[in-house]
Amino acid sequence: xxxxxxxxxxxxxxxxxxxxxxxxxxxxxxxxxxxxxxxxxxxxxxxxxxxxxxxxxxxxxxxxxxxxxxxxxxxxxxxxxxxxxxxxxxxxxxxxxxxxxxxxxxxxxxxxxxxxxxxxxxxxxxxxxxxxxxxxxxxxxxxxxxxxxxxxxxxxxxxxxxxxxxxxxxxxxxxxxxxxxxxxxxxxxxxxxxxxxxxxxxxxxxxxxxxxxxxxxxxxxxxxxxxxxxxxxxxxxxxxxxxxxxxxxxxxxxxxxxxxxxxxxxxxx
Amino acid sequence: xxxxxxxxxxxxxxxxxxxxxxxxxxxxxxxxxxxxxxxxxxxxxxxxxxxxxxxxxxxxxxxxxxxxxxxxxxxxxxxxxxxxxxxxxxxxxxxxxxxxxxxxxxxxxxxxxxxxxxxxxxxxxxxxxxxxxxxxxxxxxxxxxxxxxxxxxxxxxxxxxxxxxxxxxxxxxxxxxxxxxxxxxxxxxxxxxxxxxxxxxxxxxxxxxxxxxxxxxxxxxxxxxxxxxxxxxxxxxxxxxxxxxxxxxx
Numbered sequence: 001x002x003x004x005x006x007x008x009x010x011x012x013x014x015x016x017x018x019x020x021x022x023x024x025x026x027x028x029x030x031x032x033x034x035x036x037x038x039x040x041x042x043x044x045x046x047x048x049x050x051x052x053x054x055x056x057x058x059x060x061x062x063x064x065x066x067x068x069x070x071x072x073x074x075x076x077x078x079x080x081x082x083x084x085x086x087x088x089x090x091x092x093x094x095x096x097x098x099x100x101x102x103x104x105x106x107x108x109x110x111x112x113x114x115x116x117x118x119x120x121x122x123x124x125x126x127x128x129x130x131x132x133x134x135x136x137x138x139x140x141x142x143x144x145x146x147x148x149x150x151x152x153x154x155x156x157x158x159x160x161x162x163x164x165x166x167x168x169x170x171x172x173x174x175x176x177x178x179x180x181x182x183x184x185x186x187x188x189x190x191x192x193x194x195x196x197x198x199x200x201x202x203x204x205x206x207x208x209x210x211x212x213x214x215x216x217x218x219x220x221x222x223x224x225x226x227x228x229x230x231x232x233x234x235x236x237x238x239x240x241x242x243x244x245x246x247x248x249x250x251x252x253x254x255x256x257x258x259x260x261x262x263x264x265x266x267x268x269x
Numbered sequence: 270x271x272x273x274x275x276x277x278x279x280x281x282x283x284x285x286x287x288x289x290x291x292x293x294x295x296x297x298x299x300x301x302x303x304x305x306x307x308x309x310x311x312x313x314x315x316x317x318x319x320x321x322x323x324x325x326x327x328x329x330x331x332x333x334x335x336x337x338x339x340x341x342x343x344x345x346x347x348x349x350x351x352x353x354x355x356x357x358x359x360x361x362x363x364x365x366x367x368x369x370x371x372x373x374x375x376x377x378x379x380x381x382x383x384x385x386x387x388x389x390x391x392x393x394x395x396x397x398x399x400x401x402x403x404x405x406x407x408x409x410x411x412x413x414x415x416x417x418x419x420x421x422x423x424x425x426x427x428x429x430x431x432x433x434x435x436x437x438x439x440x441x442x443x444x445x446x447x448x449x450x451x452x453x454x455x456x457x458x459x460x461x462x463x464x465x466x467x468x469x470x471x472x473x474x475x476x477x478x479x480x481x482x483x484x485x486x487x488x489x490x491x492x493x494x495x496x497x498x499x500x501x502x503x504x505x506x507x508x509x510x511x512x513x514x515x516x517x518x519x
Contacts, residue, residue, distance in 0.1 A: 006409040013406035017395065024394040024435070092389025096451075099355055099383055100407040101375040107407070264312070264347070264356040 010102040014110035036126045044134045063223035066130045068191035070123035077119030078161035079178040081112045086174035089269035104257045139224040146221040156210040156238045159245030166256035185211045210241040302367030304490040305329040305459045310361035323514030329490035337494045339511035345494040349461045353383035382457035386464040393437035408455035426450040441468040453480045458489040
């Protein structure tokens with residue numbers, strides 16, 4: 001019990017460390033809020049300008065894309081961990097994490113928490129601004145159901161960040177295809193438009209990643225977008241992704257650290 | 270001098286003190302293993318190169334201090350990193366109180382603490398106090414001990430005036446003092462110091478010596494590596510030079 005409590009406090013310590021560092025850059029929150037607002041404005045006018053097949057009104061398309069944008073931010077945050085690892089390598093602080101009783105694997109997992117929490121908060125802010133300024137109609141009766149779905153989504157996406165974090169420890173670079181991967185996921189996951197508009201083979205690819213079921217269920221709960229598949233099926237997909245990828249990514253992380261220690265490259269950057 | 274004028278020995282449960290001040294094991298008691306032992310440690314960077322460490326064996330006894338010197342690039346830092354459990358040797362084993370890092374990583378890291386060379390290992394935007402609190406929590410220090418330990422460390426390393434100052438606003442010497450404070454913070458049994466005097470002023474050197482003496486006094490061990498004789502050699506119990514991958518008496 002004591003070990004569990006110490007471990008929990010160590011996770012919290014990493015979270016608080018990242019929060020403190022974030023807050024020390026005072027303009028960052030302002031600039032990111034402005035950036036979010038800019039995206040909302042841009043897509044508001046795009047929704048007015050372009051008629052997308054399958055949407056009855058511009059408002060319906062706007063609701064569709066705003067939830068996609070909010071979720072994309074959260075997905076991006078899963079891929080923030082490799083960049084953080086790179087910073088730790090350069091600063092020499094990863095050595096200290098490796099040498100701590102808390103250990104490197106738990107430290108890396110803990111490093112993912114603040115970006116995830118922050119991106120979730122920013123996604124919430126994005127929905128609130130869209131609702132307040134652009135009249136996005138939130139379906140309040142089912143909005144609370146979006147919270148556990150979001151938690152499951154994070155569990156399904158966290159392993160991608162951990163896998164790339166493991167890769168960063170080995171190859172010492174943090175941009176080994178993460179931006180491409182997120183862009184492809186956004187495209188085939190139906191962030192900007194329904195995947196039914198894509199060629200058939202891309203639609204098949206879209207079914208092999210967790211972005212589509214996550215966006216679909218969240219859209220349904222947040223803005224009452226009609227479902228293509230039952231909620232239970234989508235949730236099951238997310239749960240399967242999490243159950244398979246999470247242990248796999250932790251094992252990959254463990255292996256990357258061990259390889260770095262064996263080859264003595266863990267201290268290199 | 271590394272040793273404090275008076276050395277109150279730790280009173281452990283299964284130990285008895287002779288009137289002469291020497292130490293012995295009480296009947297039936299299990300003697301704790303050596304704080305740190307390297308046994309046949311070898312490391313090479315590539316198959317084509319000679320090993321940087323070649324079958325190194327070294328024992329750090331309880332209450333002892335050891336100095337290892339040698340020219341730049343000879344492998345002192347590699348030796349310390351292996352001893353700390355940061356990197357692994359090709360051959361050989363390292364034990365801290367009888368266990369290797371592979372057998373019980375968390376326990377090993379509680380016992381052994383490394384001060385890496387240089388000025389890295391700090392978060393520029395965090396204050397001195399935040400650093401100490403963070404490392405105490407990462408070191409899994411119990412909640413009830415944590416704040417007391419941070420306070421003691423701030424006092425021991427005379428960091429009170431700097432406690433709320435961000436690291437990127439500290440001088441190099443002040444950063445080094447913080448790095449040293451972090452190394453000693455969780456009261457490890459084995460302290461490994463890689464060129465610890467870098468950027469330190471006289472006051473900092475004295476604080477380091479006091480902290481080192483405290484580790485030795487409580488039955489721990491100290492391993493100090495530096496290329497030059499930058500301190501009183503006579504204060505160490507053992508002195509070695511690393512040459513061509515091997516330790517030779519200095």
